[in-house]
Amino acid sequence: MFRELCDTYLPCVREIGGGSAASQKVHGTGCLIGPTTLITARHVLTEMRAPSGARYPMNLVYLHDGAYRAELAWELDPLDLAILRIEERVKASEVLQDDPAPPRTFPRICDPADVRLGSQLCYLSRPDGRPYFAPGFVASTVPMKPGEFVLSGTGTIEHGYSGSPVFAPDGRLAGVITASAGKERQVFGRMPVFSLACIVRDAITKLVQ
Numbered sequence: 001m002f003r004e005l006c007d008t009y010l011p012c013v014r015e016i017g018g019g020s021a022a023s024q025k026v027h028g029t030g031c032l033i034g035p036t037t038l039i040t041a042r043h044v045l046t047e048m049r050a051p052s053g054a055r056y057p058m059n060l061v062y063l064h065d066g067a068y069r070a071e072l073a074w075e076l077d078p079l080d081l082a083i084l085r086i087e088e089r090v091k092a093s094e095v096l097q098d099d100p101a102p103p104r105t106f107p108r109i110c111d112p113a114d115v116r117l118g119s120q121l122c123y124l125s126r127p128d129g130r131p132y133f134a135p136g137f138v139a140s141t142v143p144m145k146p147g148e149f150v151l152s153g154t155g156t157i158e159h160g161y162s163g164s165p166v167f168a169p170d171g172r173l174a175g176v177i178t179a180s181a182g183k184e185r186q187v188f189g190r191m192p193v194f195s196l197a198c199i200v201r202d203a204i205t206k207l208v209q
Helices: 002-012 042-046 197-208
Strands: 013-018 026-034 037-041 059-063 066-076 081-092 120-125 132-141 148-152 165-167 173-181 191-196
Touching (some): 002 026, 013 037, 026 042, 026 173, 037 042, 037 173, 037 197, 042 081, 066 197, 081 197, 120 173, 148 173, 173 197, 191 197
Antiparallel strands (some): 013 026, 013 059, 026 037, 037 081, 066 081, 120 132, 120 165, 132 148, 148 191, 165 173, 173 191
16 A cells, blocks of 8 residues: 555655755655646755854755755744755756656645544655655644644654654655654653644645646
């Protein structure tokens, strides 16, 4: 079930870096929700440093044929979500053998009623460019954070997983990984915390049209 989903939507999962056009450092992950639109965790962008002499860092999205400049199109600070609009290519690169081709389809957004305790979900990521998927289930909500859930059974996450998409079994986008749950949130381990994508459905619809 989830293996087929991985094959379909892995091309939508892209690394995000930045600072300058020459920078190859990856800060996180994002998911293409349209040909030039990508959703990610907002803190992936705010953690990047601007190059010398520049006020703001350059957001770079690494696609199959190079690094593309991306502009912030929309953000929701309380849930740590952001949407980027992909602009021009700033650095070409050779197509790597294990790098997915351009996506043939983009995920639709999951209904909020389909994300509840016990729901089976999985997330896709590409740490260090390597495809990775992990099925799990919704273990709990995050106290004082409506719209955030803890995903269990997937193993732990590390730096670079932020912004990775979380999918329902039917391939709809359920959310975006924004944090890890540990002792500070009274949950054992460092399990993924994700924010519901349906909360930004209206913004996504306007930007993708």
